[in-house]
Amino acid sequence: MRDKYLYFGLNAAGTEAFDDHTAQTVQLTTGFVNPIPVGTDYLANGGAKVTVTYNANHTYGTAYAGMTGEIDITAGCTIHATSALITIATAAADPVYGWTKSSTGSENDLDVTQLKPYDTGDGYVYNSKYLTGVSVAGATTTALHFQGKTGDVGATHDLDTITVTHGSAKNKEFIQELTDVIADDNKVSGMVVVRDDMRDLNLSAQNASVIASVAQTATAS
Amino acid sequence: MIKTLYFSINSLNDASDAADDALLINADRFIAMGPAGTTQTTAMYFLDRANTGAAETIITLTHDAGRSIEVMEDVCEAMSGEPKDGFIVIADPSSGDFCSPYITDAALTQL
Numbered sequence: 607m608r609d610k611y612l613y614f615g616l617n618a619a620g621t622e623a624f625d626d627h628t629a630q631t632v633q634l635t636t637g638f639v640n641p642i643p644v645g646t647d648y649l650a651n652g653g654a655k656v657t658v659t660y661n662a663n664h665t666y667g668t669a670y671a672g673m674t675g676e677i678d679i680t681a682g683c684t685i686h687a688t689s690a691l692i693t694i695a696t697a698a699a700d701p702v703y704g705w706t707k708s709s710t711g712s713e714n715d716l717d718v719t720q721l722k723p724y725d726t727g728d729g730y731v732y733n734s735k736y737l738t739g740v741s742v743a744g745a746t747t748t749a750l751h752f753q754g755k756t757g758d759v760g761a762t763h764d765l766d767t768i769t770v771t772h773g774s775a776k777n778k779e780f781i782q783e784l785t786d787v788i789a790d791d792n793k794v795s796g797m798v799v800v801r802d803d804m805r806d807l808n809l810s811a812q813n814a815s816v817i818a819s820v821a822q823t824a825t826a827s
Numbered sequence: 828m829i830k831t832l833y834f835s836i837n838s839l840n841d842a843s844d845a846a847d848d849a850l851l852i853n854a855d856r857f858i859a860m861g862p863a864g865t866t867q868t869t870a871m872y873f874l875d876r877a878n879t880g881a882a883e884t885i886i887t888l889t890h891d892a893g894r895s896i897e898v899m900e901d902v903c904e905a906m907s908g909e910p911k912d913g914f915i916v917i918a919d920p921s922s923g924d925f926c927s928p929y930i931t932d933a934a935l936t937q938l
Binding site: 651753 | 854855857858859860861862863864865866867870872873874875880881882883884891892893894895896899900903904906907938
């Protein structure tokens with residue numbers, strides 16, 4: 607049986623709200639994620655999205671024609687390489703993807719939402735080879751025990767425990783879904799998402815065990 | 828099949844003129860992998876290459892901003908491969924050979 611690579615997305619998406627905003631820029635802080643995101647391609651590579659609540663006094667690029675509600679204007683945004691300052695192109699500067707704020711600050715409500723992990727502990731891939739045991743932790747939780755990332759084995763054995771929350775008394779269903787994946791050399795290859803809290807993804811579309819969330823603890827010997 | 832993972836370390840170095848310029852490690856020793864605290868780094872954790880049982884070997888991959896999840900997918904896909912010689916290049920910045928188009932460099936930490 608080949609090794610399988612099991613992904614657990616541990617942290618929920620970072621978000622930061624900019625309500626009643628008076629500027630054409632938004633400055634992410636550690637309230638979004640600590641550390642703040644860096645890299646000018648972070649937004650273009652799908653790391654986060656910028657949305658604005660529609661208001662008739664905004665001016666929108668043609669790409670947003672007819673849209674209402676929460677509008678994703680990320681395509682008109684750039685982010686500073688190191689400061690996480692997001693600049694939104696005006697509709698005059700970018701007639702397609704730009705957006706121009708209302709002159710009335712209370713009409714400008716923006717949100718930035720993380721879409722991909724980057725902080726330490728946001729998520730881990732584990733090698734199924736080092737899944738040492740699975741135990742029922744409670745009616746709605748099952749614990750997956752892995753060899754610790756620290757590499758400590760033997761007398762100073764470290765342990766990483768992934769705790770999956772699922773439907774009540776669905777422990778066995780979850781374990782069987784997991785072992786189905788681990789044992790399948792024909793259909794399973796590459797990285798398998800067991801649960802991703804950030805992107806709300808589960809092991810299977812059916813999600814028979816009603817997986818809801820996942821967390822991790824690392825135990826030193 | 829014994830699969831091995833190859834890394835050359837630091838794109839500024841020659842891959843073969845000093846200690847730790849490159850690493851070949853048995854894929855069986857791969858424990859885990861995850862984002863490493865910036866948008867541009869992902870860490871791979873291995874059982875210690877020296878088999879001390881009380882340490883770890885960490886490879887930190889540098890990549891395009893916000894591409895950690897894609898890099899992890901590409902690395903897992905590469906590790907799932909079964910080349911005849913078992914030799915899998917994950918990151919070889921000294922020759923520009925990478926298993927993912929987003930990886931640009933690799934660093935070694937031996938704890």
